[in-house]
Amino acid sequence: MDPMVIFDAGLALALVALSWAVLASADRFASVVLFIVLGLMVALAWVRLGAPDVALAEAAIGAGVTGALLLATLRHLRGQPEAPPSPAPVRWAVGGMVAAVTAALAAVVVALVAAPRPEGLAGAVADNLAMSGVEHPVTAVLLNFRAHDTLMEVVVLLVAVVVVWAIDRGLAPAHAPQGPLVDLGPVQDGFARLALPAAVLLGAYLLWAGAHAPGGAFQGGAVLAAVGILAILAGRWRPEPRHRAWARAAFGLGATVFVLVALGVGLGPRVAYEYPLTLAKPLILTIEAAVTLSIAATLAALFFGREPAGLTVPNTVPNTVPSTARGGRP
Amino acid sequence: MTLADLLPRFDGGPLLSVPSTAAGLGLLMLVLLATLLAGLWRVLRGPSAADRMLAAQLFGTTGVAILVLLALASGSGPLLDVALTLAVLAAVSVVAFVASAGPGGGRGQS
Amino acid sequence: MTAPGPDLIYGLAGLGMFAMGLYVAMTGTEALRRVLALKICAIGASFLLIVAAWRATPDGIDAVPHALVITGIVVMVSAMAVALALIRRIRALEDAHAAAGTPAAPPRPAPRRRTRPQQGTPR
Numbered sequence: 001m002d003p004m005v006i007f008d009a010g011l012a013l014a015l016v017a018l019s020w021a022v023l024a025s026a027d028r029f030a031s032v033v034l035f036i037v038l039g040l041m042v043a044l045a046w047v048r049l050g051a052p053d054v055a056l057a058e059a060a061i062g063a064g065v066t067g068a069l070l071l072a073t074l075r076h077l078r079g080q081p082e083a084p085p086s087p088a089p090v091r092w093a094v095g096g097m098v099a100a101v102t103a104a105l106a107a108v109v110v111a112l113v114a115a116p117r118p119e120g121l122a123g124a125v126a127d128n129l130a131m132s133g134v135e136h137p138v139t140a141v142l143l144n145f146r147a148h149d150t151l152m153e154v155v156v157l158l159v160a161v162v163v164v165w166a167i168d169r170g171l172a173p174a175h176a177p178q179g180p181l182v183d184l185g186p187v188q189d190g191f192a193r194l195a196l197p198a199a200v201l202l203g204a205y206l207l208w209a210g211a212h213a214p215g216g217a218f219q220g221g222a223v224l225a226a227v228g229i230l231a232i233l234a235g236r237w238r239p240e241p242r243h244r245a246w247a248r249a250a251f252g253l254g255a256t257v258f259v260l261v262a263l264g265v266g267l268g269p270r271v272a273y274e275y276p277l278t279l280a281k282p283l284i285l286t287i288e289a290a291v292t293l294s295i296a297a298t299l300a301a302l303f304f305g306r307e308p309a310g311l312t313v314p315n316t317v318p319n320t321v322p323s324t325a326r327g328g329r330p
Numbered sequence: 331m332t333l334a335d336l337l338p339r340f341d342g343g344p345l346l347s348v349p350s351t352a353a354g355l356g357l358l359m360l361v362l363l364a365t366l367l368a369g370l371w372r373v374l375r376g377p378s379a380a381d382r383m384l385a386a387q388l389f390g391t392t393g394v395a396i397l398v399l400l401a402l403a404s405g406s407g408p409l410l411d412v413a414l415t416l417a418v419l420a421a422v423s424v425v426a427f428v429a430s431a432g433p434g435g436g437r438g439q440s
Numbered sequence: 441m442t443a444p445g446p447d448l449i450y451g452l453a454g455l456g457m458f459a460m461g462l463y464v465a466m467t468g469t470e471a472l473r474r475v476l477a478l479k480i481c482a483i484g485a486s487f488l489l490i491v492a493a494w495r496a497t498p499d500g501i502d503a504v505p506h507a508l509v510i511t512g513i514v515v516m517v518s519a520m521a522v523a524l525a526l527i528r529r530i531r532a533l534e535d536a537h538a539a540a541g542t543p544a545a546p547p548r549p550a551p552r553r554r555t556r557p558q559q560g561t562p563r
Contacts, residue, residue: 003356005443010363012453014370019457019480021374023464028472033373033382035476036423040393041366042483043412045453047400048446049490050501052408057510059416061517063390066479067423069517073472073524075430076531083469094466102459105488109451112492120493120502137503138510146507153511160518167525188425199418206411214408218514219415226419233422233429295514302521305528 008048015041032074036067052214053138056206060219064226065299068233072303133280135212142216143284147262147273154254154291157298161251168306192234199227207292211281217288221295228300239301239308247301247308254294258287355403362396383427390420447494454487471530475523482516 018038025031039062046055085091125137125145132140142150203223210216231237239247261283266272275283369392372385394413401409461481468474486509493502 016456063419068426071426122502141507164525
């Protein structure tokens, strides 16, 4: 038997078992760690399904952003008792609905696998790839054929950071997502010194590689966001109120450049997003560079959470962190 | 140019020439997957938070190894980019864990 | 009967993840676990899309669902960040109540609004 079939089956079983463990584990911390592992295994599964772009995005966002975000939030939930489960009628009703939806989807999957597959949009993408300005199909779809979706996605990120800043406004320091600065010691310091430049290089490389290979603005932006998160964690950079104007400019840059290019193209005889062939690649790379910076700044800000502003709310909450851990770096 | 251009050099290397058949690579991947599943035990059982986190960190390394083998098996260079991303970013979660736990914070909490 | 391809194997795994995630997201009582459940549900849905795009030959693989899933991953991380910010805010409000001497109402035996335990406290 082909070892790859065994590999696929083992990985698929591990995915389902891990999901169950994440949802059933009584310990919140165990749930979060299992979830981080799940993200890694999902990236392997995307590779097996021939989707390296998706694997890159999942690996970059899952490993670099989601895990740090969850662990930072987990700190605030320590000692909180678990709520009792939902009432039985609710569980039965939801269970029945979920079973019905899943059964219908299962019929679709089995029919899909058994029948000869229609071509889908692969042919249409391949036929028009030469006119898109880039050689990689996924980048062509994201930045050219379905560019409006991508613009909306950048706007969603923008809205998310606006909402998070609004929610966290005036939060007491003990509840700030990042919390007190901890001296991580010489090992982490050395690690940051080695890893940060490598990660910056990797982010720029992924952005550039996106034109002809898996990669692109989201993957590069996520890697650069991880750089920001690592810099914040290692105490190499501390967001301050005077950075706010720059942060806002960085959040808006991607959407602004995207809209300006689309409108600029649309003012001529063409419709928006219909880039002229000779200019397509420079225009796409311009948009991607701006979007990468925006995504990096936004994801790092989503991790940091609170708007870097002077806090006015007094800290009335009993201190749960040992006093030696507070006070920042020497 | 991508990292794919580096692949032929790996192919000819004496270290990788022995299991270069697809079946051999597949067996290696199965072994690595088995080590992943074995490590899951430690994540599930703990007992301390640091145990779980370190086991998860180990998975990052194994995942990189599996991705490199997949890249060799399929001759697809971009998979090396995925492996590189994972290798660079796998430690971010651990740094976040240390930062959120504080000095000695990972011991008591489970 | 030939060996099942990766599309069937991962399609079924995605179905399982979708169902589990959806069920816990709708019936769970713990905010953080519901957020994780929602993300697992989203991963399951992404599996179905990628499986639909999969073909045995690399050239036949459809790039459009891949682009959709990448968009979905970024939107999901935005939604997750907002949800986690809400969780932090709820915890801060509970702690503020506790510090002010009005203990947050403990979860009731059969509560309907478990995620807002401070509701109903005397103001």
